[in-house]
Amino acid sequence: xxxxxIGQLERLISVPASTLRFWxxxxxxxxxxRSKSGRRTYSLSEAALIARLxxxxxxxxxxxxxxxxxxxxxxxxxxxDMRAQINALRDEILLLxxxxxxxxxxxEEIRAAITSEKEFFNGPxxxxxxxxx
Numbered sequence: 672x673x674x675x676x677i678g679q680l681e682r683l684i685s686v687p688a689s690t691l692r693f694w695x696x697x698x699x700x701x702x703x704x705r706s707k708s709g710r711r712t713y714s715l716s717e718a719a720l721i722a723r724l725x726x727x728x729x730x731x732x733x734x735x736x737x738x739x740x741x742x743x744x745x746x747x748x749x750x751x752d753m754r755a756q757i758n759a760l761r762d763e764i765l766l767l768x769x770x771x772x773x774x775x776x777x778x779e780e781i782r783a784a785i786t787s788e789k790e791f792f793n794g795p796x797x798x799x800x801x802x803x804x
Contacts, residue, residue: 673715673766673769674712674713675712675713675714675715675718675765675769676710676712676713677692677703677710677711679769679772680718680721683718683768684718684722684725685725686729691711691721694721694724694735697735697739698724698739700720700743701720701721701724715762715765715766716761718761719761719762719765720742722761723742724738724739724742727741727742
């Protein structure tokens, strides 16, 4: 099962790392694991839980305390089958997003290599004329 760093989670759900750290101190059921080096690591189910908290607290504007209470209620009394299906779909989506992030990084590396080759063969002043920026 893949794990996300706090930076990956920050980009994935558009919540600053400082907010994630604050939520970790404030919301008792948010306790990410730590790597051997002490860095936070989030499972896909934890990422989905935090995304739901973000939706309730920030998007729906319930505030952190009320969002926490709603989420606790959902976790305790929600429809188990539906929740399992939703979690499975969220996990799939998060895996696809991680794949897209890897592909984007690979694309950037390829683009940088092509740009470097063009500079080598054409010189930096002609680079803008080829259409690759």
